[in-house]
Amino acid sequence: MSGPLFLQSLILGVLLGGLYALLAAGLTLYFGIMRVVMIAHSAFLILAAYLAWWFNRETGLDPMLSLVVTVPVFFLAGFAMQRLLVSRLKPLTLTMMSVLLTFAIALIIEGALGFIFTGTQRRIQLPYAGDSLDVFGAQVPVVKLVAFVLAAFALLSLYLLLKYTRFGRALRATIQHPEAARLVGIDTDRTAGYGFGLGLATAAIGGTALSLDATIYPSLHWHWIGPLMAIIVVGGLGSIPGAAIAAMLLGISQSLLQIPLGATWAQTVFYVALFATLMFRPQGFFGGRLAQRF
């Protein structure tokens, strides 16, 4: 493998890893809050991508402007979903039943997208789609860079929000110990709802970033949910830093493996990592104590 080619794959891997990190952070957030595996996360991702594409087609403006609408709408949808649907499930069977419930939501979204926009593959035509930057001989497409910056910015905001604000402290307390959180006066139900909203907001941002340089179609979300779930298991369920690190590592590995193996086989790295994790360290590599029970 030549130097520039390696460098290019590495850079592309980092850019891809950034997007994975943002999405996996959302997925692991739901798990931390309510032990819910949100299968519909990637369906919302594709929904956001479709909305960005539709916005661009109707108005001709930059698809990133659609974030102004989609992020608040997705936040509210996540809040409503947690309060109205997930919290109705019986606590004993919550984990299993929530998988099925979110699976049902994913099917509804996929079916509705196929019904409204048909199964045709869609792509946004951007004026800067063909541009690329030259970094030490490596060609880095500008759209991928923009998507990465968007994802990185969202991830950083999420981190700062969780780490330094009052709401973030309440959310982390809810994740760590709901009873204790209630004792000190946190409305854990509402906080959990907001947490879900935040998770879906990451899907909105990720979907818009994805729509910039990907061809989208309704059943695309199945190609995303597998890698994302592998990432959160490898990183340790419930751990946001773990998810981010695992996303980066696996994104880079996928990108590097694409050269010798080709695009399809490179995807198997996620599943290989998943099975290896389960065999050797079922609680995940970077996870905290939350993951151990699952």
Added chain:
Amino acid sequence: MRNDSERTASAGRTASADLGPALTETVVVAPDAPRRRRRWSRAVSLALLVVGAALVLSFPFIAPNPYILSAGVVILNYAVLSTGWNFMGGFTGYISLGHAAYFGLGAYGTGLIVKYLELPGFVAWVLAALVVVAISVPVGIAALRVRGASFVIVSIAFVLILLLVFQSWREFTGGSEGLIVPRPFPDLLRPEHHRAFFYLFAGLLAAALVAWWVIDRSKFGTALKSIREDEDKARSLGVPTTRYKLIAYVLSALVTGLGGGLYALWFGDLDPIFQFSILIGSYMVLMALLGGVRHLFGPLLGALIVGIALEYFKLEFGDTQFHLVAAGLLLGVVVLFMPDGVIPAVGQLIDRFRPQQTSIRDVSAAELLEQNRRSDASATGAADAREASGEASTRDASDVSDASDPKEVTR
């Protein structure tokens, strides 16, 4: 998550003096049910069984046209798959969303053996079933190391991997162009072919149902159900949980794989996207849940309802994606409003018109917890009622508090 229920329940018990029965599976209540009624209900279910079997056996002659007959074959196939799924999902409570993997492996195994080894179709079918078993053992060992959410993730990941492999490995599997499986009965006309396979599927379904029934009544089945109710407690009572779960998993894969192989021989044209679709796996779950996972005929009933609905949606809305919306809505409604399925719901309705309850009944840990909580709430008064029911208690049991329990850390 089961630990937490236990912890919550025992915490509640120490808090107030009398909270009813302990956390067991079978509770003896009011042992004065007249014997006559039990005999009567047994006669009714026997009669229903005979009528149902007669209906199934005579269906190929009743069916007005080959299309209806082929729809019947599809529904029977769904029933086989869903019953196969229920060996794992119903007994142990481990919900696998990726059982389409074994459906696809059975189908592709049969097709590939016929293609490369040039064996007769039904020999290939049996060999493919052995291959499915050989594959399901290591996968089961890996997947069953984890519980709950992670198990579901692994099951989905497995079917996604297989989809990827069978699509990309073009030279061997034919990739997206599909794989043609020659018909086992080349001299039969199409309706006769459907009829033959209708009976083959019915036979397979009957075998699977008998196996499920035998396990349900055996000590092995009781052990599996104890895993469903409380895995840690079952283990501490000496149930070899890992081995039993693995046996249930492999059995479940075997039945599903046999269903897939028969499908390959019947349909004759395989495509990775359909064989390894998560959708098929989710249909199995939906059918079993809708009918009732704790009942022998639950998956069959669910397959009947969902199968007819799917055929209807395909006829009515054609190639659109509307059937996905319908399946999703149905699954959501089942999960939210009747997670125990149609059979228990109807049973409760009938019970309402009976004078009293039967003598011995199964009470799941979840129901018992609800009961305890309710009696707790009424005992401590209206002030605490809000805390004890509904949303507040959601937190109690879903809370996985901390690493205070050393046993759970090492697991």
